[in-house]
Amino acid sequence: MLTKAYGTRTVVNDLTLSIPVGQITGFIGHNGAGKTTTLRMLLGLITPTSGWGKVLGHDLSRPSAYLHKVGALIEGPAFHPTLSASNNLRVLTTIANISEHRIEEVLEIVGLTDRAGDKFKSFSLGMKQRLGLAAALLPDPTILILDEPTNGLDPQGIADMRILLQSFAARGTTVLISSHLLAEIEQICQHLVVIDEGNLAYQGPLHGLTERSSEQLIVAAEHVIDHGRLARIYRDRGYEVITSDIEYCETLTIAAARCIAPQLNRIAATENIVLARIEPHTVRLEDAVLDLTHKRRSNS
Amino acid sequence: MIPSLRSEFVKLSRRGVVVGTGCATAGVALLGTAIPYITGTTSDGGGGPMSSASTTEPGLASLSNDDGAIQGIATISKLLGVVVLVLVALSVANEYTHGTLKNLLVRHPKRATLLGGKLGALAISATTLALWATVIAVAASFALAPLNDVHIAQWTTASGIASIGTAAIGLVASNLAYASIGALLAVLLRAPATAIGIGVAWALLGEQLIGSLIDAVADVSAWLPGSLASGLVDTSDLGRISSSLALAAWVAGFTAMAIFVFSQREVDA
Numbered sequence: 215m216l217t218k219a220y221g222t223r224t225v226v227n228d229l230t231l232s233i234p235v236g237q238i239t240g241f242i243g244h245n246g247a248g249k250t251t252t253l254r255m256l257l258g259l260i261t262p263t264s265g266w267g268k269v270l271g272h273d274l275s276r277p278s279a280y281l282h283k284v285g286a287l288i289e290g291p292a293f294h295p296t297l298s299a300s301n302n303l304r305v306l307t308t309i310a311n312i313s314e315h316r317i318e319e320v321l322e323i324v325g326l327t328d329r330a331g332d333k334f335k336s337f338s339l340g341m342k343q344r345l346g347l348a349a350a351l352l353p354d355p356t357i358l359i360l361d362e363p364t365n366g367l368d369p370q371g372i373a374d375m376r377i378l379l380q381s382f383a384a385r386g387t388t389v390l391i392s393s394h395l396l397a398e399i400e401q402i403c404q405h406l407v408v409i410d411e412g413n414l415a416y417q418g419p420l421h422g423l424t425e426r427s428s429e430q431l432i433v434a435a436e437h438v439i440d441h442g443r444l445a446r447i448y449r450d451r452g453y454e455v456i457t458s459d460i461e462y463c464e465t466l467t468i469a470a471a472r473c474i475a476p477q478l479n480r481i482a483a484t485e486n487i488v489l490a491r492i493e494p495h496t497v498r499l500e501d502a503v504l505d506l507t508h509k510r511r512s513n514s
Numbered sequence: 515m516i517p518s519l520r521s522e523f524v525k526l527s528r529r530g531v532v533v534g535t536g537c538a539t540a541g542v543a544l545l546g547t548a549i550p551y552i553t554g555t556t557s558d559g560g561g562g563p564m565s566s567a568s569t570t571e572p573g574l575a576s577l578s579n580d581d582g583a584i585q586g587i588a589t590i591s592k593l594l595g596v597v598v599l600v601l602v603a604l605s606v607a608n609e610y611t612h613g614t615l616k617n618l619l620v621r622h623p624k625r626a627t628l629l630g631g632k633l634g635a636l637a638i639s640a641t642t643l644a645l646w647a648t649v650i651a652v653a654a655s656f657a658l659a660p661l662n663d664v665h666i667a668q669w670t671t672a673s674g675i676a677s678i679g680t681a682a683i684g685l686v687a688s689n690l691a692y693a694s695i696g697a698l699l700a701v702l703l704r705a706p707a708t709a710i711g712i713g714v715a716w717a718l719l720g721e722q723l724i725g726s727l728i729d730a731v732a733d734v735s736a737w738l739p740g741s742l743a744s745g746l747v748d749t750s751d752l753g754r755i756s757s758s759l760a761l762a763a764w765v766a767g768f769t770a771m772a773i774f775v776f777s778q779r780e781v782d783a
Contacts, residue, residue, distance in 0.1 A: 258623050259616055260780040277623040286620050292613030294525060301524055305614075309521035309628070310621035349617060 216265040216274075218251050218412075225251045227412040228265065233357075233390055233405070238383045240403035240420070241392040242503060248412040249392045250289060253359055257286055270356060282310065285355030287363060291346025295335035299326055299345050302334055303352065312352050320348040323378070339366030347375070357388045364398055376402050400424075400499040410507045424502045430456065430495035431475055434465040436488040441466055444487050451481060467495060518622060518631025519638075525605065526639055538597045539643045543650035546590030550577060551658050580668040581677035583655040587648065587685060591747040592717055592740065594647055594685065595692030598640045599713045602696035605636055607706040616781055625777040633697055633769060640689040648682040681747060688743035691761055692717065694768035695739065701772040701779075716740070739764040 218226040226248040233239050243249050254260045256269055258277025272279035293302040303317045321327045324344040329337070337345065343366045350358060358379075364372045379389050379402060393399050399406070399420075406423055408416040416423050435444055445460035454469040468478065472494050482489050497505075525531070577585060606629075609615040622628045659666045668674050695716065699709035717740055725735025735741060742761040746754065 254616075254782065257616070257620050259619060260782055281620055281623050284620065288616055288620075289613065292617060294608070294612060294614060296528060296530060297525065305521050305524045306617060306621050308524060309517050309618060309631075311517055312621075353621075 216255055216262045216267055218255060219263045225412050229409065229414050231407055231417065233388060235388050236383060236386045237404045238379055238389040238391065238402055239405040239407060240399035241390055241407045242396060242399060243409040247409045249409060250361060253288055253361055253392060256359065257288065282353055283356040284359060285350035285353055286359040287346040287350045288361045290365065291342045293334040293345065296333055298331050298333055300330040303349060306349055306352055310353065316352050320351045323351060324348045340368060340371050343367055355387060358382060359390045361392045363391060364393065364395055372398065396500045396503060408503055408506060410510055415506050415510050424496045424499055429471050431468045431470050431478065432465050432491065432493050432495045433468055433478060433489060434491035436490045438464065440487045444482060447481060447485055515627040515631040515634065518628045519634045522632045522635035526635060535597060535601050535643060536646065539594060539647050540650045542590050542593045542597060543647040544654050547586035547651045547654040548658065549589055550586060551662050578665040578668060580671055580674035582664065583652045583669045584678050584681040587651045587681050588747045591685060591688045591744050595688055595743060596714050596717050598643060598689045599692040599696035599717060600710050601639065602636045602693045603700045603709040603713055604706050606697055606700035607704055607709050610704040611706060619781060626773050629773050629776045636693055637690055640693040641686050644685040644689045645682060648685060652678060684746035687746045687758065687761055690765055691739050691743040694765045698768045698772040701776045
């Protein structure tokens with residue numbers, strides 16, 4: 215449970231996070247929601263005003279106990295402009311007593327081997343981002359914390375990054391990604407943490423948010439011709455059928471929570487209609503997050 | 515602390531840094547050495563607490579004394595100090611402005627040893643620059659003396675060599691003092707331009723102005739770090755032990771303050 219305040223302004227408020235091990239967790243929120251402040255607290259760069267936390271079983275107040283197992287890219291790649299890529303990494307391997315062999319290894323992983331001797335200032339934004347990832351990978355981390363890792367990457371670079379992060383997760387690395395590219399988060403993350411104005415708005419599986427947000431069920435009968443009759447039956451039983459053109463639709467959308475699905479199935483069965491499909495209506499993550507934060511602000 | 519020191523040398527060994535500071539130091543040393551030969555007068559460096567007021571001697575006669583090979587150094591210790599101050603302020607403050615400090619702290623979270631190692635590497639660099647300046651000054655003196663009919667017999671005597679050694683040690687102490695000023699300003703201000711601006715202003719003007727104001731109340735301006743540093747380079751200064759101790763106290767104080775602020779302050783940029 216972490217709180218960070220600057221004067222009278224509370225940036226992070228009683229935030230309690232649990233990041234599942236060996237999964238990719240998306241950390242999202244509006245600009246200024248407190249994402250980077252939270253990451254900085256996890257990395258020991260700033261001290262919580264109150265509260266406590268543990269990373270890899272070690273208290274946040276002792277970052278040296280766990281940071282040797284953590285790789286991080288915070289607020290974009292930052293390196294010395296006139297040092298080469300390999301020398302920028304050498305600064306970090308030397309200060310952390312990491313084998314210099316890792317420099318070649320991580321440069322190869324991110325595809326910068328050919329540019330190892332070039333100065334950082336000559337790099338494109340995407341190459342700088344890849345060098346930032348290389349620096350994060352130097353300690354062969356157990357936890358990888360990445361703040362906007364796809365910034366500046368072209369579509370191929372984003373796809374490569376996705377595959378790379380998935381391969382780390384498959385090896386058991388815990389990955390925490392902060393990003394505003396929700397479509398990217400949706401593709402890559404299994405777990406999600408949403409914060410809004412410094413408060414926890416949601417944490418749990420990705421589908422938990424996208425399904426919870428809709429509270430709608432998609433129903434499809436075995437024969438499309440039955441949809442009109444089925445819609446009328448549901449309406450007669452008091453359910454709201456959202457689909458307007460019920461006679462010619464491929465599916466019916468019913469305003470009901472996931473737990474109502476068995477009842478809808480039972481009703482269809484008693485009317486001798488076989489359902490081919492009944493599932494929660496998933497919404498885009500972006501819509502789900504907007505909906506979530508809007509509701510949270512309305513309630514507060 | 516050793517890993518941090520070695521890491522700093524990766525940055526300090528950049529060709530631009532080595533050539534830049536090396537040439538600046540050589541230029542300053544050559545300038546200081548040449549001034550007595552050009553103007554035909556010699557002077558001391560401004561004096562520490564026990565020294566007499568600055569003296570000017572007509573002609574080049576004093577250059578034939580046993581300390582003739584290093585008399586020029588005393589006149590440029592401040593300028594050399596400025597070179598070191600700029601190097602240190604850039605090295606420390608750029609970690610803030612480039613955003614590289616957070617990378618270093620993630621890989622080496624013990625802040626006191628991180629800055630300690632960094633300052634250690636910079637102190638070694640400052641020492642190297644002082645010795646380099648001494649070598650250049652002595653070599654230039656040996657080159658210029660025959661051209662100006664200056665006798666150099668005394669320079670190679672035991673006392674002459676001792677004078678060179680004393681001046682070199684004084685220059686090292688002076689450089690360390692300016693390095694500590696640069697480090698403290700860089701940590702406090704977190705911006706190289708501001709740190710360098712204030713540091714240079716202090717070294718070249720500020721201390722004299724403040725010193726004269728303080729002296730109106732009590733005669734203590736000679737104990738300010740710049741005066742002490744200049745005094746140590748001047749081999750005729752009689753108060754070397756007290757000056758050395760006082761300057762060491764300033765350096766330790768500035769360094770301790772820099773490490774304290776660095777350790778306590780949050781890295782939020």
